[in-house]
Amino acid sequence: MKARFMKTALVTALTLCAATSYAKQEVTVYTAFETDILAKYKNAFEQENPDIAIKWVRDSTGIMTAKLLAEKNNPRAEVVWGLAGSSMALLKSEGILKSYTPQGLGELNNALNDPQASQAWFGNDAYFNAICFNDIVAKQLNLPKPTSWDDLTKPIYKGHIAMPNPASSGTGYMQVSAWLQNMGEDSAWKYMQKLDTNIAHYTHSGSKPCVQAGMGEVAIGISMASRGAKLKTQGAPLSLITPKGIGWESEAVGLVKDSDAAKRVVDWSISKNANELYIEMYPVVAHKEVVSEMKNFPNVKQVMAKMDFARMGDERADVLNKWSDKFDSKSEPKS
Template identity: 55%
Template sequence: MKLTVKQLFAATFGLVLAASALAQKQQLVVYTALETDQLKAYQEAFNRVNPDIEIKWVRDSTGVITAKLLAEKANPQADVIMGVAATSLALFERNGMLEPYAPLNLDAIMPAYRDKKNPPAWFGMDVFGATVCFNTVEAKKKNLPTPTTWKDLTNPIYKGQVVMPNPASSGTGYLDVVSWLQLWGDDNGKGGGWKFMDALHENIGQYTHS
């Protein structure tokens, strides 16, 4: 099939417009510690409203994301920080790394879960609780009793059987440490919280990267 000059011009012009539209699509770089399976729902909801913006996710554990952002302070690469611990966000705010922003539903966010300034430098999106997950199948094989308190996990019978996120890199693991120190005390490294963690460490089989 032969095309006329007019048809060729129209086809070429159409390709130029398509290429221009693709070139104009903005990219939003989002650093996050949310789980990978959570990101799809956020992306789909965002793109329904902002179809011309492409999200580039940079996902890792809270500790790794925090260290990465601090290292990039002089040359920021992230446009948005989402789903990291409030302790990290407060650290970024003290370092002047956050631009204040007030979402439409700011009044619905309880004061305890947002920066006190208005507009806030950061605000929360969810709340986590720490708990023990107990594998009843493996416990039955090894004749292990069901723990009912945190301190039960320091029983020598669980030696090598306890797994927890590494608090040096994981926000979840750090949450555990902070919670134990609040429960049983810090006392400059000599309190009950540290004694509990020393005893728990004896039973840890693995510190995982989350």
């Protein structure tokens, strides 16, 4: 009887130990990464960290930034991963992101990281805008290929252009900010007023205008260059046009809650293995040893706008309020 009791107790103890050892700690990660890559990043992280499970909360950059600001006094996120550098700068200034030095920081290109002291966010990749131009639709409609931003204001393009709403899309905001920073504020707002005359609609996704152009729903989409390159490689009849002053930004990671599991997510997100996944989607990544060329990606080095990410963060609310007052009536309904 005693032996049977001891055997039962031992089996119970071993079962509890096994359950404990395989119980995963869940980390809530807020992100604006495109939906179709989230499972890949989650699976790769969890394969190397089997005791931690990522719980994604995903939305576009503008909506995710607003959510984090609204939850400032009761944060629900533990990590922010894949959010625009300008948003990260704003979150840091609001005290939402914690200063942290992740393992492997010295292996990154520092140009994509928080430039201020007590760094709180770190680049994953850099992404760029482009004009996605459907050659077949343009031929049917006798639309000439634009070569400059000013070309897009010509009457011939009226109703043929889609662009992301900057209040809900980081891709949209970085182009609006590029115009403001490089044209000058008065000239940029006048330009956007003229451009709005030709806009068919504003989307709530940064990649959607290029997808719509690729499908022929519009002739022109101001959108993510990487999405355009991917669609072109898949056979979409697109030309990717990059006028001087093209908007760009980094996507970055930062710590919200100071836990060991959250820190491990941040550490892995800047690792070489993570960067080898980023480069499948983005042509420029943070890790110094990870370099590749994306097929059909345009040469953007000579046309990149000068971008001040801290300024983008500081001006964000005022710029978006002004933009929304002027142009939001053409935005697609939010799903």
